[in-house]
Amino acid sequence: MLKKVLFVVSILILPACAMLGFGYYDQMFGEAKVQNRMVAPDSLEGQAFLNDVKPIVEQRCVVCHGCYDAPCQLKMSSPAGIDRGINQQKVYNGTRLLASEPSRLFIDAHSTQAWRNRDFEPVLNERAQTSQANLAASALYKTLALKQKQAAHLNETDNQILDKKYDFSLNRAQTCTYVEDYDNHAEQNPHLGMPYGLPAISSDAFNTLTEWLAQGGKMADIAQPSKNTLAKVAQWEDFLNQDSLKQQLISRYIYEHWFLAHLYFKPIEGQNEQPAQFFKLVRSSTPPGQPLDIISTRRPFEDPKIARVYYRFMQDKTSVLAKTHLPLALSEQKLSRIKQLFVEPDYPVTRLPSYEIKKSSNPFVSFAQLPVKARYQFMLDDAQFIIMGFIKGPVCRGQVALNVINDHFWVVFADPDLSATKAVNDFLLQYQEKLSLPAAEDSNALPMSNWVKYAERESEYMAAKAKLANQLFESGEHLTEKLIWQGDGSNDNAALSIFRHFDSASVVKGLVGQDPKTAWIIDYPMFERIHYLLVAGFDVYGNVGHQLLTRLYMDFLRLEGERNLLALLPKNERQPIKQFWYRRADKNLAEYLKSKKNSFNQPSGIEYQTKDVQAELYQLIKTRLEKVNSQTYQIETDEPLAKLNKLPARAVNLLPPVSVIMVEENSQHQVFSLLHNNAHFNISSLLDEDGQRAYKEDYATVTPGLIGDYPQAIWYLKKAQVDDFMSQLANLDSEKAYRKLKAEYGIRRTHPDFWHYSDLLHQITKKQRGIEYGLLDYNRLENR
Numbered sequence: 001m002l003k004k005v006l007f008v009v010s011i012l013i014l015p016a017c018a019m020l021g022f023g024y025y026d027q028m029f030g031e032a033k034v035q036n037r038m039v040a041p042d043s044l045e046g047q048a049f050l051n052d053v054k055p056i057v058e059q060r061c062v063v064c065h066g067c068y069d070a071p072c073q074l075k076m077s078s079p080a081g082i083d084r085g086i087n088q089q090k091v092y093n094g095t096r097l098l099a100s101e102p103s104r105l106f107i108d109a110h111s112t113q114a115w116r117n118r119d120f121e122p123v124l125n126e127r128a129q130t131s132q133a134n135l136a137a138s139a140l141y142k143t144l145a146l147k148q149k150q151a152a153h154l155n156e157t158d159n160q161i162l163d164k165k166y167d168f169s170l171n172r173a174q175t176c177t178y179v180e181d182y183d184n185h186a187e188q189n190p191h192l193g194m195p196y197g198l199p200a201i202s203s204d205a206f207n208t209l210t211e212w213l214a215q216g217g218k219m220a221d222i223a224q225p226s227k228n229t230l231a232k233v234a235q236w237e238d239f240l241n242q243d244s245l246k247q248q249l250i251s252r253y254i255y256e257h258w259f260l261a262h263l264y265f266k267p268i269e270g271q272n273e274q275p276a277q278f279f280k281l282v283r284s285s286t287p288p289g290q291p292l293d294i295i296s297t298r299r300p301f302e303d304p305k306i307a308r309v310y311y312r313f314m315q316d317k318t319s320v321l322a323k324t325h326l327p328l329a330l331s332e333q334k335l336s337r338i339k340q341l342f343v344e345p346d347y348p349v350t351r352l353p354s355y356e357i358k359k360s361s362n363p364f365v366s367f368a369q370l371p372v373k374a375r376y377q378f379m380l381d382d383a384q385f386i387i388m389g390f391i392k393g394p395v396c397r398g399q400v401a402l403n404v405i406n407d408h409f410w411v412v413f414a415d416p417d418l419s420a421t422k423a424v425n426d427f428l429l430q431y432q433e434k435l436s437l438p439a440a441e442d443s444n445a446l447p448m449s450n451w452v453k454y455a456e457r458e459s460e461y462m463a464a465k466a467k468l469a470n471q472l473f474e475s476g477e478h479l480t481e482k483l484i485w486q487g488d489g490s491n492d493n494a495a496l497s498i499f500r501h502f503d504s505a506s507v508v509k510g511l512v513g514q515d516p517k518t519a520w521i522i523d524y525p526m527f528e529r530i531h532y533l534l535v536a537g538f539d540v541y542g543n544v545g546h547q548l549l550t551r552l553y554m555d556f557l558r559l560e561g562e563r564n565l566l567a568l569l570p571k572n573e574r575q576p577i578k579q580f581w582y583r584r585a586d587k588n589l590a591e592y593l594k595s596k597k598n599s600f601n602q603p604s605g606i607e608y609q610t611k612d613v614q615a616e617l618y619q620l621i622k623t624r625l626e627k628v629n630s631q632t633y634q635i636e637t638d639e640p641l642a643k644l645n646k647l648p649a650r651a652v653n654l655l656p657p658v659s660v661i662m663v664e665e666n667s668q669h670q671v672f673s674l675l676h677n678n679a680h681f682n683i684s685s686l687l688d689e690d691g692q693r694a695y696k697e698d699y700a701t702v703t704p705g706l707i708g709d710y711p712q713a714i715w716y717l718k719k720a721q722v723d724d725f726m727s728q729l730a731n732l733d734s735e736k737a738y739r740k741l742k743a744e745y746g747i748r749r750t751h752p753d754f755w756h757y758s759d760l761l762h763q764i765t766k767k768q769r770g771i772e773y774g775l776l777d778y779n780r781l782e783n784r
Helices: 002-016 024-029 043-062 079-084 111-116 131-136 139-155 180-187 205-216 227-240 245-258 332-343 372-381 383-392 424-436 449-474 526-532 546-568 570-582 588-596 615-622 640-646 721-732 735-745 754-774
Strands: 263-267 279-284 308-313 325-331 408-411 496-500 505-509 518-522 658-665 668-677 700-702 713-716
Touching: 002 139, 002 526, 024 180, 043 205, 043 754, 079 111, 131 205, 139 180, 139 205, 139 570, 139 754, 205 570, 227 308, 227 332, 245 279, 245 308, 245 332, 245 372, 325 332, 325 754, 332 372, 372 383, 372 526, 383 496, 383 505, 383 526, 408 615, 424 449, 424 526, 449 546, 518 526, 518 546, 526 546, 546 570, 570 615, 640 700, 658 721, 658 754, 668 754, 713 721, 713 735, 713 754, 721 735
Parallel strands: 263 325, 408 518, 658 713
Antiparallel strands: 279 308, 408 496, 496 505, 658 668, 668 700
């Protein structure tokens, strides 16, 4: 009976509300007041939400409304985010002159009323809790109903390109319409129903959400952790909160590197594996055993303003999003490893470091009392996770933030036995002030004056480092591929590949794809600075000066990683190769690259056999890392799609950064990634990236499995269609030809079965990625 009533209400609700506006809702349904929508997960309403509603919200809403760049800050990945609602202020704003107030769920406010006080407006009804009011006064319902009304129009354009009234640019003007003005908005913009620019959700799904909303939008968080899991939490919290100065320093170091992690407990071999429960490591003013009282600061190293902080585990109750998912396994072995690195060695800790930002932002000052080799090895053990912090952390959004790296390069690491020695430790103690980072200027920075200061410090540091390196590697001693860490024989974090997708990026294990233009060898000082520059020290809410200064400083670190690689090449080849990497570079950069102040002039210890020394070095590195070079994303040479690695540049130029290819054979499916790697004459230009593009050098990389969390093009092929698809793709020479191919094999955002293919893609990806799986994001789906 209720569904029948809801059907009538839903048919009448839009025209009936056309005459309503500001003030009329109060007259019709009373004044707005925050509602308590949370129910127990094991209640009937809780089970209905978790089993029936939440899967629809995740698969149809969270794929666009999940994180910092969710339109109107509407994060639907948790009940708290849905209840919080919308706000017109953009989190990503590269032009603001003053830092804005952070608006992080679970951190910066802890109740819906607190968010209302910070100008967040509801998308659920907060007036009289009747079925009619719960629909009529719900912006969420209205936007879903508007799309249902519009669905017939979309059917007329099945798998066709949407017209220009749809704006899919990331920096588009946002329309964050409150319920009081929604009907006027809908009349003027009938195409803005949700999901935006995608097919309407099914009638069954719409009816399920309608019934849920009509009954008050009751929500439940996922169940509390099991007793076994809580016992493991207690064990880790006990370890992290011991009283000695040494332990407090160790715990602070761990926290500042793990604060973004999705921590989970690795199941013991042989036990039934339960779905992973994820936790965040937070600072609390309360000790273990007491309710959490989270300390809210912009950065993990900022002053907590209390005498003692406690490191606590907070259950992560949000939907897992691929773009922010940073899983890190905890186990007895991991705890033993940390004790081996930090606790068992005998060294004095006589004081705790300051939280004054100019000191706390510099890890070489804060953690000078911890052994360098222990710090470096701690990071190496989970190197992909640490690197992923800057790939998937807050800084990852935006072209300007990422045009500091090449579209495809490999990352390997200097062996700690050779690069984390006493001599290096003494050197870092001597030059720690030269390694200060832009976060020392806080979130409101003047970029150019500070840039000069940090450039001078970097120049002095590099000159001193070159002097030390000339001593340590005199006459090429140790200067061979044996300088590279082998992952202790079994750790596949030792070989990584990074792919930039214009305004997002990915990092995967293994030396994936063709030989890249450049590669990095990361040593400890560089590794630590990457983390404190782009992860721990970066404030997504900071002003334009902070963001620019961070971007400019990253140039130094990229150059340093590349310089480490060049040191293994013959002396006479280093400068020509470097000049090729930085063709058409700005005059100042060209002079910096030629500077003899930071020159390393020792010969390589490798005896090269060919003229292509860079390719030969890459092969030596592959051979050295053979046992730990993950094959997950390495395509077999006999796989037909492997031919796409040789696509001509004119065809590659037409591809978006990330394409997904699903291949079906006998009802079985495989997923492949087709990545467009943009080539550049150099990547030192901050704002003129187009002017540095070397279009004729673009190339594609195809891999099994999905690389990238923001698919932009989706292709679906029967096995028998693969050859024809590849042939047409190889012959692409115009936008018209690309669109013709897309019409034949593509799943455009208007495809009538888009959601079926979306669900299929998620099912396959979940099986492939395992614990690394998260919901994809469709904010970058192309309209071509």
